[in-house]
Amino acid sequence: MTVNGRRGAGAHVGAGAIACSACAAMAAGAASAGLTGAGGGFGGAFTGGVPLRLTEIRVDQQGTDSDEYFEISGTPGASLAGCWFVAIGDGASDPSGVVEMAINLGTWALGANGCLVAHEASFGTVAFDGRTLQVHPDAANVTVGTGDSLNFENSDSITYLLVSGFAGTVGADLDTDNDGVLDLTPWTTVIDSVAFVRAGSKEPAYSEARLGPVDLTATGGMPPHGWRDAKGWHAGGYASWNEDTPGTSSVVPAPGAAATLLAALAVGKARRRGEPFRRARTRGGRRA
Ligand SMILES: [Ca+2]
Ligand SMILES: [Ca+2]
Numbered sequence: 001m002t003v004n005g006r007r008g009a010g011a012h013v014g015a016g017a018i019a020c021s022a023c024a025a026m027a028a029g030a031a032s033a034g035l036t037g038a039g040g041g042f043g044g045a046f047t048g049g050v051p052l053r054l055t056e057i058r059v060d061q062q063g064t065d066s067d068e069y070f071e072i073s074g075t076p077g078a079s080l081a082g083c084w085f086v087a088i089g090d091g092a093s094d095p096s097g098v099v100e101m102a103i104n105l106g107t108w109a110l111g112a113n114g115c116l117v118a119h120e121a122s123f124g125t126v127a128f129d130g131r132t133l134q135v136h137p138d139a140a141n142v143t144v145g146t147g148d149s150l151n152f153e154n155s156d157s158i159t160y161l162l163v164s165g166f167a168g169t170v171g172a173d174l175d176t177d178n179d180g181v182l183d184l185t186p187w188t189t190v191i192d193s194v195a196f197v198r199a200g201s202k203e204p205a206y207s208e209a210r211l212g213p214v215d216l217t218a219t220g221g222m223p224p225h226g227w228r229d230a231k232g233w234h235a236g237g238y239a240s241w242n243e244d245t246p247g248t249s250s251v252v253p254a255p256g257a258a259a260t261l262l263a264a265l266a267v268g269k270a271r272r273r274g275e276p277f278r279r280a281r282t283r284g285g286r287r288a
C-alpha cells in the first residue's frame, strides 16, 4: 500500500469567488431549508435540476496511488462556478479538523451526461485484469495538477465536502478544540459530503454520510474506493477496477438517501473476491 502525503501538492488553494448559477441556487435553497453547515449532504433543496452530488471517490489502490479521482454528478452541463472540493483530516501536529486539500471547481461544468471526473495526471496508467481506467466520453474530464498529485490520504479517516463559497486555506484548522464539531465553516453551503472512515483512526468524521471502515487488511480498514447509488455509498476494490465507473453515475441518490453505512456490504464483497479481511475495530476512534 502506498500512503500518500497529507496534502495534495497540486491542489489549488485560495479564496473562492462566489458567482455562480448552480451553486448560488443551491445555497439559497439549502439556507431556506436550514441545511447549511458541516452535516451530511442535504436533501436536494436545489430546484431547477438534479442536485449536485459526490458520487465516486478513489483514494487508494494496490501500488502507487496514480489513479485517484473524484466524480460529481448532477444536471447535464451544470456550471460548478463557486464550488470547491474540500478534504478535512489531520495536520502535522493537529489530530483533526485540518483542511488537507481544497480544489476550486469553479471553471468547470458537468458533462453532457451530468458527470464530471477530476483526476490526477497519472490517471489511467495502472491496469488491473488488463483494464485501465478511462473517463466516460460524455463526462467532463478534468486533470488536477501534474503527475501523481491529487494524493488523497489513506492513513486516517477523511471527510470530503462539496461546498460553495469556500474562503478557507489548506492547512487551516476548522476544529480548534478537536471535539469532532467544526468551529469554523469557511464556506457558504455544504452541498454534499461523505467521510471515509479508517479502522482505528482517531480522527472524527465531519459528515453524516460515512463509508467504512471496511474489513480489508491491505488498506488498514480504509475504503480504497467508494461509489454511490440510490441506496447510499458502497466500497469498491483495492486491487481491481471492478466497481470503478469514472464518468457515469447510474442513479443520483434521492433526498435522504445519503446517510448510509455499508461496511457490512463491503465485507461481503471482500469475502466474495477472496480478499483478506479482518474484524473492524475502532480502537478509540469516534466512529458513530
Ligand atoms: Ca491515496
Ligand atoms: Ca470543535
Ligand SMILES: [Ca+2]
Pocket (backbone or CB within 6 Å): 094, 095, 096, 097, 098, 173, 174, 175, 176, 177, 178
Ligand atoms: Ca484541530
Ligand SMILES: [Ca+2]
Pocket (backbone or CB within 6 Å): 055, 056, 071, 227, 244, 245, 246, 247, 248, 249
Ligand atoms: Ca461513477
